Amino acid sequence: MKDIAGQIESGTAASGKTYAFNEEHDPTRPAQMWFQESDEGLVLFVVFYTQACRWSKCLGCNLPSKCSRFHVGYKPLIAQVDTLFAMPEVEEKRLSIRKVIVSNNGSVLDQETFSSTALLYLMAKLNLTIPNLKTLTMETRPEYVDLPELEFLKRALEEGDTPTTLELAIGFEVFDDHIRNNIFKKGLSLETFEQFIADLARYGYTAKCYLMQKPVPGMTDLDGVRDVEQAIDYLSRIAKEYRVRIGIHLNPTFVAHGTPLAERFAAGEYAPPVLRDVARAALHARGKGVPVFLGLYDEGLAVPGGSFIRAGDEPTVEDLERFNRTQDFGLLERVVGEHP
Numbered sequence: 027m028k029d030i031a032g033q034i035e036s037g038t039a040a041s042g043k044t045y046a047f048n049e050e051h052d053p054t055r056p057a058q059m060w061f062q063e064s065d066e067g068l069v070l071f072v073v074f075y076t077q078a079c080r081w082s083k084c085l086g087c088n089l090p091s092k093c094s095r096f097h098v099g100y101k102p103l104i105a106q107v108d109t110l111f112a113m114p115e116v117e118e119k120r121l122s123i124r125k126v127i128v129s130n131n132g133s134v135l136d137q138e139t140f141s142s143t144a145l146l147y148l149m150a151k152l153n154l155t156i157p158n159l160k161t162l163t164m165e166t167r168p169e170y171v172d173l174p175e176l177e178f179l180k181r182a183l184e185e186g187d188t189p190t191t192l193e194l195a196i197g198f199e200v201f202d203d204h205i206r207n208n209i210f211k212k213g214l215s216l217e218t219f220e221q222f223i224a225d226l227a228r229y230g231y232t233a234k235c236y237l238m239q240k241p242v243p244g245m246t247d248l249d250g251v252r253d254v255e256q257a258i259d260y261l262s263r264i265a266k267e268y269r270v271r272i273g274i275h276l277n278p279t280f281v282a283h284g285t286p287l288a289e290r291f292a293a294g295e296y297a298p299p300v301l302r303d304v305a306r307a308a309l310h311a312r313g314k315g316v317p318v319f320l321g322l323y324d325e326g327l328a329v330p331g332g333s334f335i336r337a338g339d340e341p342t343v344e345d346l347e348r349f350n351r352t353q354d355f356g357l358l359e360r361v362v363g364e365h366p
């Protein structure tokens with residue numbers, strides 16, 4: 027039997043991360059859920075409570091701390107699905123939901139941490155409950171993508187009342203190869219990424235790539251902007267080359283507790299990016315055929331003072347949220363122009 031808890035522990039220790047896992051959580055309730063407004067309509071984002079990410083090495087990431095070090099079986103996971111669909115806000119909004127993003131702060135397609143039975147149950151409940159679903163997004167690392175499994179999930183989705191696209195969301199994080207793999211410890215080569223996109227192309231799926239702006243100490247604010255710009259150019263080229271729709275989810279980095287980034291922040295050696303620079307980086311996507319969504323929520327995982335949202339940023343946040351709903355690049359220009 028595989029020692030998944032051991033893999034999680036060694037991955038966490040390998041990057042010097044010190045956070046604890048969440049063993050107190052009620053396993054019949056999802057870890058988190060929230061709604062987002064995007065240009066695709068209303069989005070339901072759900073993070074199921076499962077065993078934590080098996081990789082667990084990425085330098086500034088403490089997402090696994092919301093999950094368990096131990097296995098969460100299919101019965102509690104199915105109970106989480108039921109809990110989700112019984113929530114009054116989900117019941118109230120279910121007819122307006124156009125996109126559902128399924129996460130477990132790791133890899134939904136890793137069958138060791140997310141039960142296949144529960145995944146099938148979730149698909150059935152989505153078809154029964156969200157009749158206007160346009161896109162189903164699943165977060166995963168590329169190594170867990172199993173094409174026959176996706177073919178099956180696609181067939182299940184096609185039985186829903188509305189044509190639904192399957193989107194796979196992966197953490198690309200940083201364009202610079204050395205920073206991505208040697209410093210941030212993402213463990214993702216461009217070769218693996220392009221094979222993943224080629225596989226999606228065969229099945230007509232779409233991709234979403236998470237990027238982080240200024241994810242490691244030692245990068246200046248300008249380095250952070252430039253890296254995102256290079257990632258946008260690369261992803262735009264790959265989308266055209268493989269004829270796959272690639273959306274970008276750009277997360278300004280926050281200082282996650284229990285990570286080496288938090289230590290460098292406490293020592294005054296790191297500061298999160300400012301929102302003006304996030305707008306500046308995202309502006310680069312205008313006309314490139316890759317829609318951008320700005321992640322403006324730290325999921326309550328930042329240390330005090332470690333967020334990218336600072337006092338007085340509220341009007342800027344409103345502009346950026348409006349950009350998420352409209353893809354109106356004029357709003358980004360305004361943010362950059364108002365804070366030259």
Ligand code: SF4
Pocket residue numbers: 079080081082083084087088089090131132167197
């Ligand atoms: S970024 Fe994703 S793959 Fe990396 S440790 Fe965090 S949850 Fe795991």
